[in-house]
Amino acid sequence: MSQLPSHVVIGHPIAHSKSPIIHAAFAAQFSAEPALASFEYDRLLAPLDGFATSLQQFAAQGGQGANVTVPFKEEAFALASELTPRAKAAGAVNTLQYLGGNRWLGDNTDGAGLVADILRHISIRGRRILLLGAGGAARGVILPLLEQQPHSLTIANRTLAKAEALQAHFQPTSAIAIAVSTFTELVGEFDLIINATSASLGGERLPIAPTVFAPNALAYDMMYGKEETPFLAQAREAGVAQRVDGLGMLVGQAAEAFALWTGLRPDVAPVLAQLRKMA
Structure with missing residues (x-):
């Protein structure tokens, strides 16, 4: 795509990711929210040796937030300008929020997703x-x-x-x-x-x-x-x-990321039920 969306999931490989389905369903729960009018989410395949460059290009095109999956979670941890306590404890980052000036806040929502499930x-x-x-x-x-x-x-x-x-x-x-x-x-x-x-x-x-x-x-x-x-x-x-x-953990960690980016906490249950039907 020539213009990247506001939010992505970055990985290698990435075609299998269910994250776009999950975040589209979350956004649909808040369709009346003006703040979500520009919310778009898609997959972003980064070269194995090009995570930092891909992230920089994403930010330059207006990127606001990213989920990070295999094999880039440790590299995202190292690149983050600020880290949440749970990211520090995990030693890895699966969620990034753009702070401006090529600075990123790194979070790890995996544990919160597991606990919630x-x-x-x-x-x-x-x-x-x-x-x-x-x-x-x-x-x-x-x-x-x-x-x-x-x-x-x-x-x-x-x-x-x-x-x-x-x-x-x-x-x-x-x-x-x-x-x-x-x-x-x-x-x-x-x-x-x-x-x-x-x-x-x-x-x-x-x-x-x-x-x-x-x-x-x-x-x-x-x-x-x-x-x-x-x-x-x-x-x-x-x-x-x-x-x-672990399907509920997947949806739960995504809900934590969505809440970090938007300030809105989605209802996990209907999205999880939707994914179960698709499985």
């Missing part, structure tokens, strides 16, 4: 949380989870060192007990089990015991798809009745 099903306060994985997806949601005042948080990973690094980063500023473990050495049971690994993308199961799922537990997979994910299949076989995939 979980709260549609259970309260997090006082729960024993098990977070599976210690990569960027896990790090991005730890602060928002801790802010919900759970009983405890256990981070489990294939290698202990990465889990210990997250523990060392978050424990000093948290009154919530943070424990670490490898997958195979996990003991105890948990009320909320979140899969933040990429195992489901590869069709893999995780080497965890079915006993980690407490009675009435909620199993949550950040991944989503048309079929049941391998992790949610494991949870079902362990007798878990409440099993949720």
Whole structure:
């Protein structure tokens, strides 16, 4: 396109992104708002070595805000002139707001999207949380989870060192007990089990015991798809009745970004229902 829209999602690849559908639905909820008359949203494919240039060109053509997806979240973090506390904690940025003068505010809405989706099903306060994985997806949601005042948080990973690094980063500023473990050495049971690994993308199961799922537990997979994910299949076989995939997190993080840009908070439920029908 010769003229870029006011808002974009930047990534490589990007053709698969559902973000334009989501933000168009959000904007339609506020069709009477004059401030949204110029709101447009589309995909922007950036070269793997050209994220900064693409962002600069976007701003030069009137760009106001951007979502950032794989593989540019860490680069967006480094380029941001200002960072929100949750972006600092995540070490990655998935939402940018243009401040003028080639300056950007960097935010990370992934954790807020996850928490909002979980709260549609259970309260997090006082729960024993098990977070599976210690990569960027896990790090991005730890602060928002801790802010919900759970009983405890256990981070489990294939290698202990990465889990210990997250523990060392978050424990000093948290009154919530943070424990670490490898997958195979996990003991105890948990009320909320979140899969933040990429195992489901590869069709893999995780080497965890079915006993980690407490009675009435909620199993949550950040991944989503048309079929049941391998992790949610494991949870079902362990007798878990409440099993949720990450589509609601996707819509939730988008709602946070939309609110940052516009000051308007959209209703997530009808948009999520729309996406479920499309799946």
